[in-house]
Amino acid sequence: MRLQMGYLCIKQSICFEIKKYCELREIEFLSTGFDIESVDYLINLGISKIKVPSGEITNLPYLRHIGSKKLPIILSTGMSNIGEISSALEILIESGTEIENITVLHCTSEYPTPTVYC
Numbered sequence: 001m002r003l004q005m006g007y008l009c010i011k012q013s014i015c016f017e018i019k020k021y022c023e024l025r026e027i028e029f030l031s032t033g034f035d036i037e038s039v040d041y042l043i044n045l046g047i048s049k050i051k052v053p054s055g056e057i058t059n060l061p062y063l064r065h066i067g068s069k070k071l072p073i074i075l076s077t078g079m080s081n082i083g084e085i086s087s088a089l090e091i092l093i094e095s096g097t098e099i100e101n102i103t104v105l106h107c108t109s110e111y112p113t114p115t116v117y118c
Contacts, residue, residue, distance in 0.1 A: 012041060019045055036065050043069060054078035054107065057088045067095025078107040 010018075015031060022029040032051045033039035039050060039062075049072040056062050057080045066073060073092060077085050085104065093099055 015041075016045065036062060039066060039069075043071070048072065049074060051105075052076055052088070054080055057084050060091060063088055063091045064095045067092040067097045070096050070098075070101075072101040072103070073097055074103045074105050076105045076107055 018031075019029040029045075029047060030049065030051060031042055031047065032053050033042050034053060034056065042050070050066050050069065051074040052063070052066060054076040057075070057077065075085070075088060075092070080088075089099070089102065089104070092102060
């Protein structure tokens with residue numbers, strides 16, 4: 001399987017090897033699935049939390065699917081406005097994830113960040 005991002009993705013076999021190496025070093029393995037198939041693969045691989053990329057915060061089927069897994073979630077917000085963030089949180093919660101299991105990650109998608117936003 002190749003993820004939707006084409007040349008920017010890694011093969012499942014490599015992902016598995018990275019996870020094994022992390023376990024050897026007692027490092028938590030975390031990866032972002034940019035589509036439902038990739039999220040399911042990562043869950044089957046044994047990730048303990050799901051990171052939602054900021055570019056998928058308005059992808060309602062994707063968010064519903066992730067919310068239904070009831071795993072802790074890191075919700076990245078770099079490309080989002082407050083309304084989109086609120087809607088995403090509502091969908092994740094309605095889909096089964098407890099609010100206490102959602103971390104909202106404020107991140108910047110423009111580098112360098114204009115000083116007006118600092």
